[in-house]
Amino acid sequence: MIQEPPWNFIRRTVSATNPEGEAVVGPPIHPDWMVIFQHPKGEDDRLRVMTYVNKRLAAMRPAFRTDLADHRDILVLMLWGEDNTPLHYINVYSDQTSTAINWLCDNVERLPQLQCMAGKFNCHSSVWDPRHEGNNHVAMSLIDAASDLGVEVSVQPxxxxxxxxxxxxxxxxxxxxxxxxxxxxxxxxxxxxxxxxGPSDHAPLCVTLPIRATEVASERLAMPKGSEEESSFLQALLTYIKSMDISNIDTRDALEDRIAGLARACNDAWNSNAKTVKVNTRSKAWWNADCATAMRQYRQSRSPADYGALRRATKAAKRQFFDERIETIATKNKRPWDLMNWTKQRNLPTYEAIRYNEAPCNTMDDLWQALHTTYKAASDRPVKVEVLEEVEQEPPREWVDFSTAELREELAKCSNTSAPGPDHLTCHGDAWQLIAGDYPLSKMSPLPRLCAALGHSHAQMQRKAALWILGAFRTSPEFHPCAISSMAPSLQKRVKSSVMDAEANASVVNEPMNPLHKEATPGQRVSDLFGAQITYDLDIPRDKEALADRRNHLDKKERQANSTITP
Structure with missing residues (x-):
């Protein structure tokens, strides 16, 4: 616990306005310690208290309890002990006017029982300093407040x-x-x-506080993608799905029973197939079974040959891992900007609690309630079904069947790399390929079948047509679609409106189109196949009336051309 910590210039970073760069200021940091402090609210707001927590205690989930004390001079730190018992520590800096001491005395009822309270109090009393003479009512108030919090002042012999x-x-x-x-x-x-x-004028205070034995979890269950464990998990889940009886789902309770059974089967399959991995700060995402085997062999023999085998195994694992990452970025999600630090999701500091309704979520129940209320805000609200009476009743339509191959193709397009939705399933393609491989389509409800068969297939045809027509106008190597007006302004008024509409709607009918697609390559586009029949209208009138007459003339020429085309 540090009082009056340094807040100095560290370095300069890139700036869009300052040629010398923006100044980066902050506290001293260390890779083995997490620093907890309240960010200054302005240039004149000086930091008073700061707490460092070693990362070896990260499993005890340090929390900065601003809901208990949102004060510049007081910092409440909480650690989770055995059986989720909260352990509270307070870092205090009290100025010459006893601001922090007065706040503690006035808000003692809202504070929990403490394990330790320390800091710079700037308060003198004969209780802890025999050379001080006289009574200090502020010191007595501090002692009484500390007693209510379950702590007492530690006095040297x-x-x-x-x-x-x-x-x-x-x-x-x-x-x-x-x-x-x-x-x-x-x-x-x-x-x-x-x-x-050191250079300070205050000596550090040290103490070793015993707490109840707390088991810090260093292992967890995991299932690497593409591993044998994952295949076994998917196979077990597939077996259960095939054995599900959905013939008599005519009530809400029956549906909930089927869903609960599927959830239990998924949980059992996970627990029986997931493997236990050790959690440490040196874990590598590219580490695989070959690396682990080579490491065990080298630890047993300590021979140069086995050390060379370990290095070759790690090199091959790195190459395979990063090649897959490059392949994913380049051909699947096509989002290279995700690799940039300034576009990645900003992680919430581990010591700051998620806030919901202006209150921190310090327990799992609070987190679940916040999540459930956010995404299911209308789950318990009454629904007015009278509005459906105004809708005209339409006759029922027959469902259109589709093949398993079509289902595979549509499921392969589903992705969990974007926002969740009905067309973005949260399971990767291999799992759905396995489930859809020989799964009877009769167990799927008609509505998802219709959505998968019609929606995606129709959009796929629109995509093919747009690629074929618009390939001649795509000159940018960028992946995202660009409007014709911005790519070739001089051609804007020479292109029929149907092509312009296709360009404008191409990005919303389906996924973004690749300008280098095989259907948009030279030799396969409209301008290449029918180059002799394409004529640009170079005489474009200025006024609207003449332009309207010219458009009618072009429409007439188009009808004449269509009448001469042999099917």
Whole structure:
């Protein structure tokens, strides 16, 4: 726990307005420590308290409890102990006017029981400094407030100053305090390390606080993509889906029973096929079974040959992993900008709680309630079915069947790399290929079949037509579609409106089109196949009336050309 921490210039970064770069300022950081502090609200807002937590305690889920104390001079840190028991620590800086002490005394009822409270209090009393004479009512109020929080001031057997002023005429004093649990072990007190004072004028206070044994989870269940475990999981899930009886689903309870059974089967398949992996900060995404086998062999023999085999295995694993990543970025999702740091999703700091309705979600129940309420806001609200009476009743239509091959093709287009939706399934293509391989289509409801058969197939035909027509006007190597007006302004008024409409709607009828697609390559486009029949109208009138007459003339020429085409 640090009081009055440094907040200095670190370096300069790229700026769009300042040629010298924007100044980056902040606190000292270290890769092994996470730093917790309240961000300054302005240039004149100086940071007063800061807490460092070693990353070895990350499994205890450190939390910055701003809901308990949202104050510049007070920082409440919470760790989760055994059986999800919260452990609270408070870092305090109190100025000469006792701002933080007064806040603690006024808000003691909203604070939980503490494990430790420490900081720079700037408060003198004979209770912890025998050389101080007289009574201090602020100190007595602080002692009473600490007692209500389950802690008491830790006093050294022999007076040990904590503040050593640089001005020699001032005497050392005790202004840094530490409050420890009232039920602590006998003789447990803090230690003043004057030998660690450094350039500061305050000596650090150290203490070792015993807590109940807490099991830090270092293992978890995982299922690598493309592994044997994943194949077994999908096969078990497929077996259950094939055995499902959906012939008598005529009530809501029956539907919920089938869904609950599917959820249990999925959970059982996961628990029986997932493998246990160790969690550490040195885990690599490219590490595979061959690397693990080579590592075990080298640890047993310690021979140069096995070390060379380990290096070759890791090199091959890296090459395979990054080749797959490049292939995914280049041909599947086609989003190279996802590799840029400034376009990636900003991760919430692990010590900051997710807030919902202006309140932090500190428990799993709070998180679930926030998630459920956000995406199911109307689940418990009554529905007015009277509005359906105004809708004209249409006669029922027959469902159009489709083959398993068509289902495979449509499921292969589904992706979990974009926003979730009815056309973006959350399972990757291999799983759906396996499930749809020989699964009886009679077990699928008619509505999804109709959506998969008509919606995607119709959009695919529109995509093919747009590629064939618009390929002649695509000169940009970019993947996303560009309007004709921006690519070739001089040709804007020479192209029929149907082509313009196709260009404008091409990006919404289906996925973005690749200008280098085989159907848009030279030799296969409209301009190549019917180059002799294409004529651009170079005499474009300026006024609207003449332009309308010219358009009618062109429409007449088009009708004449269509009448001469032999089918």
């Amino acid at each position: 022999v007076r040990t100053p904590t503040h050593f002023p640089h001005v020699r005429r001032l005497e050392p004093s005790v202004s840094d305090l530490m409050f420890l649990p009232q039920d602590r072990l006998v003789g447990l007190t803090h230690e003043v390390r004057a030998d660690w004072i």
